[in-house]
Amino acid sequence: MENTFNIKEGLVIQGTSFHPSRETIWEFCEASLDYNPLHWDDDYMKTDFGKTNFGGIIMHGMTNFSLITKMMTDWCLPLGGIHRRLETRWKSPVKPGDTITPSGIVKKVKKTEKANWVVVSILVTNQESKTVAEGEAMVEFQD
Amino acid sequence: MNYKYDTDFWAGNTARKIWDDIIPGEPRKTIPYTLTKEAIYKLCKSTGDMNPLYVDEDYAKTTRWGGIIAPPNIHVLLMFSCTPNDDWMRSPGTINASQSWSYNIPARPGDVITLNARALDKFIKGDRLFAIHDNVFFNQDSEVICSGRGWTIRPV
Numbered sequence: 001m002e003n004t005f006n007i008k009e010g011l012v013i014q015g016t017s018f019h020p021s022r023e024t025i026w027e028f029c030e031a032s033l034d035y036n037p038l039h040w041d042d043d044y045m046k047t048d049f050g051k052t053n054f055g056g057i058i059m060h061g062m063t064n065f066s067l068i069t070k071m072m073t074d075w076c077l078p079l080g081g082i083h084r085r086l087e088t089r090w091k092s093p094v095k096p097g098d099t100i101t102p103s104g105i106v107k108k109v110k111k112t113e114k115a116n117w118v119v120v121s122i123l124v125t126n127q128e129s130k131t132v133a134e135g136e137a138m139v140e141f142q143d
Numbered sequence: 144m145n146y147k148y149d150t151d152f153w154a155g156n157t158a159r160k161i162w163d164d165i166i167p168g169e170p171r172k173t174i175p176y177t178l179t180k181e182a183i184y185k186l187c188k189s190t191g192d193m194n195p196l197y198v199d200e201d202y203a204k205t206t207r208w209g210g211i212i213a214p215p216n217i218h219v220l221l222m223f224s225c226t227p228n229d230d231w232m233r234s235p236g237t238i239n240a241s242q243s244w245s246y247n248i249p250a251r252p253g254d255v256i257t258l259n260a261r262a263l264d265k266f267i268k269g270d271r272l273f274a275i276h277d278n279v280f281f282n283q284d285s286e287v288i289c290s291g292r293g294w295t296i297r298p299v
Binding site for chain 2: 016018024027028029030031032033034035036037038044049050051060061062063065066067069070073074077082083084085086087088089090
């Protein structure tokens with residue numbers, strides 16, 4: 001098990017790419033119980049949302065959230081860390097056929113009275129290197 | 144599920160609170176939910192997160208957790224499984240703008256999970272109507288599993 005003090009600011013964490021399709025989006029509907037028509041109803045998605053028209057169904061934002069979570073736990077669990085927090089903001093919709101990839105960079109290592117905490121800045125980008133989500137995670141490494 | 148879950152979010156939509164009716168601070172109705180290995184597996188599979196800690200009991204027993212646990216993001220499912228059909232998070236067109244979650248202890252298969260939930264705030268930004276939902280999930284021993292809030296753009 002790696003000692004937390006080996007974790008330095010600037011460390012890059014790479015996540016796994018994901019290829020959403022109509023099928024994966026529907027699978028997420030069934031797994032999450034979130035059947036919002038944003039994610040499956042083509043006719044509904046032809047309508048305007050205020051000034052926004054998505055031009056078709058969109059992936060759940062919480063799929064992004066889940067992919068970031070996987071990246072963080074894949075990284076920290078083998079090191080003995082515990083994923084303690086994730087904050088995300090959705091910047092751009094993700095559609096079937098896109099390829100999205102999360103990544104992180106350690107921006108702060110902070111020792112408290114009982115643990116070492118690692119703050120990770122998060123980005124999710126699509127196949128055009130456009131940011132679709134951003135956020136911040138915290139991992140605890142207990143003494 | 145402990146009740147008939149309606150996957151047609153249009154059904155009963157008129158019973159759901161619109162932005163005007165949401166009262167910040169008012170508790171939302173919630174329903175206890177018993178988590179299963181099958182539900183954990185489905186959520187993990189849907190995003191390719193097949194860590195054996197979540198899906199392989201023999202492996203999970205060898206870890207510090209002593210058995211299968213749910214991944215942190217299990218609250219994605221719990222948000223819907225612990226709320227009734229008329230909860231305003233189901234309103235078609237609800238757009239998820241941002242969420243933040245803190246994790247205490249993992250949920251496990253067999254846990255009977257309860258939710259304390261409310262609208263925390265509502266506001267107007269540009270032409271958009273926002274409501275913030277605030278949620279804490281507990282296990283059967285009243286231990287906090289996770290807590291979080293989300294910024295939603297309400298349908299108009």
